[in-house]
Amino acid sequence: MATLFQGLAAVTPLSQSNSIESNKLLFSSRRSLSERKGSNFVVRSDAKVNQVLKSGAARKHELLIPNAVATQGSSSVASASKSGHELLLFEALREGLEEEMERDPTVCVMGEDVGHYGGSYKVTRNLAEKFGDLRVLDTPIAENAFTGMGIGAAMTGLRPIIEGMNMGFLLLAFNQISNNCGMLHYTSGGQFKIPVVIRGPGGVGRQLGAEHSQRLESYFQSIPGIQMVACSTPYNAKGLMKAAIRSDNPVILFEHVLLYNLKERIPDEEYVLSLEEAEMVRPGEHVTILTYSRMRYHVMQAAKTLVNKGYDPEVIDIRSLKPFDLHTIGNSIKKTHRVLIVEECMRTGGIGASLTAAITENFHDYLDAPIICLSSQDVPTPYAGTLEEWTVVQPAQIVTAVEQLCQ
Amino acid sequence: MMIKRSINTIFTYFKSSTPHRNPNLTNLHPRRFNSTTAHNPFPSNPIHDQVIDFPGGNVKFIHEMRFISESLQHRIPCYRVLDENGEPILGTNFVQVSEDVAVKMYNDMVALQTMDTIFYEAQRQGRISFYVTTNGEEAINIASAAALSMDDVIFPQYREQGVLLWRGFTLQEFANQCFSNKFDNGKGRQMPAHYGSNKHNYMNVASTVATQIPHAVGAAYSLKMDKKDACAVTYFGDGGSSEGDFHAGLNFAAVMEAPVIFICRNNGWAISTPTSDQFRSDGIVVKGQAYGVRSIRVDGNDALAIYSAVQAARQMAVSEERPILIEALTYRVGHHSTSDDSTKYRPANEIEWWRLSRDPVARFRKWIERNGWWNDIAESELRNSLRQQLLQTIQVAESVEKPPLADMFSDVYDVPPSNLREQEKWLKETVKNHQHVYPTNISI
Numbered sequence: 097m098a099t100l101f102q103g104l105a106a107v108t109p110l111s112q113s114n115s116i117e118s119n120k121l122l123f124s125s126r127r128s129l130s131e132r133k134g135s136n137f138v139v140r141s142d143a144k145v146n147q148v149l150k151s152g153a154a155r156k157h158e159l160l161i162p163n164a165v166a167t168q169g170s171s172s173v174a175s176a177s178k179s180g181h182e183l184l185l186f187e188a189l190r191e192g193l194e195e196e197m198e199r200d201p202t203v204c205v206m207g208e209d210v211g212h213y214g215g216s217y218k219v220t221r222n223l224a225e226k227f228g229d230l231r232v233l234d235t236p237i238a239e240n241a242f243t244g245m246g247i248g249a250a251m252t253g254l255r256p257i258i259e260g261m262n263m264g265f266l267l268l269a270f271n272q273i274s275n276n277c278g279m280l281h282y283t284s285g286g287q288f289k290i291p292v293v294i295r296g297p298g299g300v301g302r303q304l305g306a307e308h309s310q311r312l313e314s315y316f317q318s319i320p321g322i323q324m325v326a327c328s329t330p331y332n333a334k335g336l337m338k339a340a341i342r343s344d345n346p347v348i349l350f351e352h353v354l355l356y357n358l359k360e361r362i363p364d365e366e367y368v369l370s371l372e373e374a375e376m377v378r379p380g381e382h383v384t385i386l387t388y389s390r391m392r393y394h395v396m397q398a399a400k401t402l403v404n405k406g407y408d409p410e411v412i413d414i415r416s417l418k419p420f421d422l423h424t425i426g427n428s429i430k431k432t433h434r435v436l437i438v439e440e441c442m443r444t445g446g447i448g449a450s451l452t453a454a455i456t457e458n459f460h461d462y463l464d465a466p467i468i469c470l471s472s473q474d475v476p477t478p479y480a481g482t483l484e485e486w487t488v489v490q491p492a493q494i495v496t497a498v499e500q501l502c503q
Numbered sequence: 504m505m506i507k508r509s510i511n512t513i514f515t516y517f518k519s520s521t522p523h524r525n526p527n528l529t530n531l532h533p534r535r536f537n538s539t540t541a542h543n544p545f546p547s548n549p550i551h552d553q554v555i556d557f558p559g560g561n562v563k564f565i566h567e568m569r570f571i572s573e574s575l576q577h578r579i580p581c582y583r584v585l586d587e588n589g590e591p592i593l594g595t596n597f598v599q600v601s602e603d604v605a606v607k608m609y610n611d612m613v614a615l616q617t618m619d620t621i622f623y624e625a626q627r628q629g630r631i632s633f634y635v636t637t638n639g640e641e642a643i644n645i646a647s648a649a650a651l652s653m654d655d656v657i658f659p660q661y662r663e664q665g666v667l668l669w670r671g672f673t674l675q676e677f678a679n680q681c682f683s684n685k686f687d688n689g690k691g692r693q694m695p696a697h698y699g700s701n702k703h704n705y706m707n708v709a710s711t712v713a714t715q716i717p718h719a720v721g722a723a724y725s726l727k728m729d730k731k732d733a734c735a736v737t738y739f740g741d742g743g744s745s746e747g748d749f750h751a752g753l754n755f756a757a758v759m760e761a762p763v764i765f766i767c768r769n770n771g772w773a774i775s776t777p778t779s780d781q782f783r784s785d786g787i788v789v790k791g792q793a794y795g796v797r798s799i800r801v802d803g804n805d806a807l808a809i810y811s812a813v814q815a816a817r818q819m820a821v822s823e824e825r826p827i828l829i830e831a832l833t834y835r836v837g838h839h840s841t842s843d844d845s846t847k848y849r850p851a852n853e854i855e856w857w858r859l860s861r862d863p864v865a866r867f868r869k870w871i872e873r874n875g876w877w878n879d880i881a882e883s884e885l886r887n888s889l890r891q892q893l894l895q896t897i898q899v900a901e902s903v904e905k906p907p908l909a910d911m912f913s914d915v916y917d918v919p920p921s922n923l924r925e926q927e928k929w930l931k932e933t934v935k936n937h938q939h940v941y942p943t944n945i946s947i
Contacts, residue, residue, distance in 0.1 A: 204728070230728055236758060241751030244717025245724065248735070251706060252656055252722040275711045276718070283709065285689035286914040287701035321915050344917040372920065419920045 180363045186356040188330035189219045192337035193257065195366065197227055200255065203341055206233040206242055207259030207296075216261050217297055217356050243269035243294065247276050251288045255341060263298030263350065264310035277346045278321030293340040295349035299390055299440055300488050302354065306476035309484075313350055313417050314446040324417040325371050326350040326389045330360040332415060335369030343371060350417070352390045374421035380410030383434040383498050386425060386451060388414045391438045391489060398494035407498055417447055425451075426459055433464040434501045438489055443471040468497050578785045581832055582812060583802040587860075589869025591807075598650075598811040602876045607669075608649050608806060609871055610885060612641040612864045615665040617889040618674060619837070622681060625897055626695075626841045631681045635696040637662050639804070639836030642863035643768055645669055646806040647736075647831075650813035654733035656722045657705045658715040661696060662768065663738045670703040674892055678900035690914070691906040713739055713746035716765070720752050720826075723761035727824060734762040734820040742773025744787045750794070756826035757795040764816045765796070765828045768803065770835035775848040791828035803831030804863035807870070834861065907946040908934065 183191065197203045205220055211234035214221035224232040235242040239260060246256035260266040266273070273294065281289050300309045313324055323345050327333035333351070340347035377392065378399060387395045392413045399409050410428050414421060429435055435455060437448040448469040455467060470489045478484055549567040584597040591597070600608070619636040626634045637644050644665025651657075657666055664677065676688070680698050683691035689699060689707070699707025706718065719737035726733050743749060744767055756763050767787040771778055784790060791798025797819065801812045809831060816827035834857040838845040845854065871877040912919050912927045919927070934941045 230724075233724070233759070236751070236754055238747070238751030238755070241717040241720075241748055241755055244714055244748060244752070245721035245755060248658065248706075248715075248718030248721030249725040250721075251718065252725045252735075254721075254725045254728070256721075271711065272714060272717070276709055276714055280707055280709065281916075282914045283689060283693045283697070284699045284701070284707040285687065285692065287688060287699060288707060289917070323916070419922050422921070 180361040182359060182361045183330055184356065185327075185330045185333050185351075185358045185360075186217055186219050188334040188360075188362060189327075189337050189351070190221060190223070192334035193219065193341075194223060194226070196338055196341040197223065197231065200341075202253060203255045203257070204231040204233065204249070205257045205259060206235050206246055208235055208237060208261050210234060210259050215259065217351075217353075220259070239265050239268040240270075240272050243272040244276065246292050246294075247272060247280070247290055250290045250292045250346075251280065255291045255293075257293040257295060257341065260294065260296030262308050262310075262353075263296045263312045264307055266294065266296060266312060267310070267315070269294075270315070273316065273322070273346075273348075274319045278319040281345075282321055289344050290346045291344045292346045293337075293343075293349055294346065295337075295340075295351060297351045297353040297356070299350075299352040299354065300472070300477050300484065303479055303481055303484060304353070304477075305479050309477035311441045311446070311472075313348075314441045314449075316348055317418050317447060317450060321346065322418065323347045323371055324350065325415055326352075326417055328352070328355060328389050328392045328413055328415070330358060331362045332369055332375060332413075334362060335367055336371065336415070338366075338368045339371045342368065347371065350389065354390055372416045372419060372421055374424040375413040375415050376410075376424065377413050378409065378411040380408040380432070382408045382432055383410065383436055383501050384425070384428040384432045385409050385411045385436045385438060385494070385498070386414050387411065387438040388417065388447070389440065391440050394489060394491050395438050395494055398491035398498070401491065401495050402498055405495075405499075407502060409498060414451070420451060420454055422454060422458060425455065429455065429459045430462050433462055435463065435467045436494070436497050436501055437467065437469040437471075438494055439469070439471050440488060441471050442474045443469070444474050446471050465501050468501055470494065470497055573783070574785055575789075579788050579800045581800045581802050582808050583805050584807040584811065585805050585866060585870055587866065589866045589873060591870075596811075597807050598814050600649075600807065600810060602874070604649060605871050605874070606876055608645050608810075609864075609867055609877060611645045611665065611669050612806070612867065613885055614674070614889055615641050615644060615668055616864055617886065618664075618668070618677060618893055621890065621893040621897065622677075622695075623837075623841065625681075630897065630901060631695050633695045633841055634681065635661050635664075635840045636837035637665055639834050639857060639861075639863070640768055640770060641665060642806040642809055642867065643766070643803045643831045643833060646809035647766060647813045650810045651736060651817060652733065653704060654731065655704065655817070656719075656726070656733065656735045658719040658722065658735060658737040659705065659708055660712070660715060660739045660743060660768075661708045661710070662740070664696065664698060666738075667698055667700060667703060667705045670700075670705060672698065672700055672703055672705070675896045675899065676700075678893075678896040679903070682897075682900040682903070683905065684900055684903035685906045685910075686900075686903055687906070690910045692910075713743040713748040713752075715739070716743075716746075716748045716752035717755065719763050719765075720756045720759070720761050723756065723763035723820075723826070724759055727760075727762055732821060734764060734817055736764045736766065738766045738768060740773060741767065741769040741771065741778050741781055741787065742776065743767075744790070745773075745781055750790075753790070753794040753796050753826065753828065760824045761826055762820040762824050763826045764813065764820055765826065766813070767828070767830045768833060769830055770803075770833045772835045772839070772845070772849070774839040774843060775845070777849075786830055786832070788828065788830040796826050796828050798828035798830065800830045800832065803833030804861055804866065806863060806867040833863075905945050909947075 205223065209216055210220040211224040211229050211232050220232055243258050246258040249256050277290055277292060298310055298312055316322065316324060325336050325340065325347065327336045327349065336349060340349050385395050395411055399411060402409050410432055412424060412428055437451055439446055439448040441447050448471050452467050452469050470493055472487045475487060477487055549565050551564040554561040554563050584591055584595045586592050615637060619638060622634045623636055625631050640662060644663055648666040648669035653670060659666065679686040680689060681695035697708040699705060715737050716739060719735040723735040726735060739749065753765065769786055773781055786800065788798045788800040799812055801808050803809065812829055816829055819825060820827050836854060836858045868877060908931065912923045915923060931947055934947060
């Protein structure tokens with residue numbers, strides 16, 4: 097245990113990232129400690145505040161994530177700061193979407209109830225009134241067909257955003273996504289490009305039943321030609337949405353049903369995040385915890401407990417599910433030598449399974465312990481609240497796993 | 504649709520009268536319903552004037568239970584201009600075709616027929632791996648293409664290479680694709696006959712059936728948004744019309760008022776499945792009305808009928824912003840593909856009969872010859888020249904080297920990501936270290 101405490105004092109944020117700039121360090125330090133009462137970020141024994149490090153060309157501000165857990169209110173956090181504006185995650189998605197639609201007239205949205213109804217999760221609220229019902233198109237219920245429609249429109253010059261009301265419904269669109277969306281740029285010899293964004297809420301919600309609790313990232317990850325990203329905060333939701341729309345590749349943007357009401361203060365200035373980069377949520381020394389989407393919040397909750405127990409976990413939100421940001425992940429592993437993957441996918445064939453394989457192949461020599469992957473069980477998600485809770489990885493399990501890894 | 508009178512009568516009788524009222528009438532009296540006289544207290548017309556506004560619009564009531572029959576009494580008739588001898592049928596109305604267009608149409612039909620024959624032979628000789636012919640459907644291919652404009656975007660299934668031929672894809676380009684050499688604009692990534700050409704507005708063929716139908720609707724939506732004087736056109740077969748994408752695509756197009764033409768080549772066979780096992784409706788044309796789509800049935804072996812129908816359809820699609828469904832009846836003379844031997848499931852003499860006496864090319868030839876635009880000399884010159892050209896293109900295409908290894912990894916994304924760059928590096932090393940295993944005529 098002694099070594100752990102030594103480690104805490106010695107390391108500074110600067111050494112952990114290869115792309116941090118010193119002026120950004122200054123900016124974030126202007127924030128007073130009292131602002132972070134509601135935060136799950138740990139003030140370390142050397143009184144340095146852990147920062148959220150974001151790499152990427154478009155980064156303009158360093159921002160602390162004020163709230164790492166969905167259920168906690170965040171109003172106490174950002175009030176003192178004057179710049180930026182506060183909004184909920186679904187509003188951040190909409191803001192990104194709206195900005196891109198204003199910027200580029202070929203951007204359009206299609207899906208069920210996206211028009212005058214504003215979308216089942218309000219991501220497209222008021223867009224139909226603003227841009228017209230041709231650019232925000234209500235479709236009949238035929239996922240394969242309207243995904244195909246989006247592909248055809250993309251081949252002839254538009255940039256459609258295809259919304260699945262729930263990710264699980266996009267299973268009906270698998271044929272179009274795999275056989276056409278992912279392939280046509282390649283099989284046409286590069287003649288036709290498919291700059292579509294396929295998005296929708298997935299993941300385990302609150303008692304939505306098995307069919308509405310699908311995690312499609314595991315099914316889609318094998319399809320060549322598509323990119324997959326998962327957003328988890330209002331900040332990265334807007335940035336990833338914009339990046340996905342601007343990308344000429346087909347991108348699948350995974351949102352989570354339970355994260356739509358997360359609140360955060362995001363910059364007023366325009367920013368676009370990189371689709372292929374992971375996000376350093378909490379730098380640390382002892383163990384690398386890789387996670388994405390909602391599990392990030394369970395991990396950060398566990399991190400609180402872990403820090404109290406004297407551990408220093410490094411938490412990375414991988415964000416890019418295909419391809420993995422092995423650069424950031426690798427740097428972390430080379431430092432901590434221990435990996436824990438926390439995901440919501442099923443154990444078999446999930447993102448964690450692929451990530452385990454990728455890490456083992458590339459960084460085997462740096463590992464001091466076998467990789468632990470915490471996932472949901474290979475069962476359809478039950479409806480009963482207690483059972484549902486048990487299918488999803490909980491913070492207590494994460495704490496136990498870290499303790500096991502660090503023995 | 505009226506159901507049988509006797510059943511009508513039963514219900515009417517039970518509902519509107521009691522047994523003691525009309526003791527002379529039996530349940531099955533056939534004329535009871537018809538004999539309406541002034542003293543008859545029961546209304547003759549069961550459809551009321553009163554309407555009710557359910558969601559979807561006003562409907563009138565009918566107090567009789569009537570089922571709409573599963574089929575009309577007669578099949579939808581088929582629009583035809585030329586008879587079997589290439590003579591315009593008396594009283595027919597059709598779009599007149601100029602000599603230039605007609606001669607080009609005929610030339611391209613012959614070119615298509617010859618190309619199909621020679622490439623099929625090449626596959627049989629083992630020079631290419633696979634081929635799909637349009638035997639028997641040359642009129643649909645060429646005449647429909649001739650009636651469209653170059654701005655119209657084509658979404659083919661896989662039996663429409665004639666459309667691409669009409670638009671200017673050269674015989675050499677066809678051969679390059681079939682041999683997947685480095686001049687193939689698809690960079691050797693697709694099976695033979697899976698053509699695609701951006702500059703000819705011909706979208707890539709994908710092997711999946713009917714997936715192009717929603718694509719066409721999406722493209723039509725895009726054209727409508729841009730207010731272009733163009734439409735989307737998609738082709739599929741009788742088998743393709745069973746796929747979910749067909750139904751959803753038609754439905755969408757109608758709802759969205761999209762300028763798209765759906766051309767169904769009903770050639771009677773989906774590999775070995777005859778249309779009687781494919782659907783029980785009267786072909787595909789009747790499905791149009793079910794989705795609110797205007798439709799027509801055309802003789803697919805009559806080039807002029809196809810030309811007229813497609814031109815009219817295009818006019819309606821673009822100016823009225825509506826989808827049109829065209830069912831072209833024809834016969835698949837060839838096998839489904841080079842992987843099929845159709846004599847296994849249909850009689851050889853049936854195939855021969857359609858091939859010889861119902862040839863759409865020969866029929867059109869008779870018409871242009873009758874107009875004085877063609878003759879035997881021109882015919883033999885054309886066929887000989889084409890044969891020579893095609894044999895030459897095959898030889899040339901065969902000798903060109905295949906695409907380089909780098910083309911395996913490009914275009915998966917706009918820029919190859921790190922994992923693909925890694926895989927490419929690894930593969931290059933493997934090939935270099937095991938040169939005796941890998942073919943030497945492919946550049947790395």
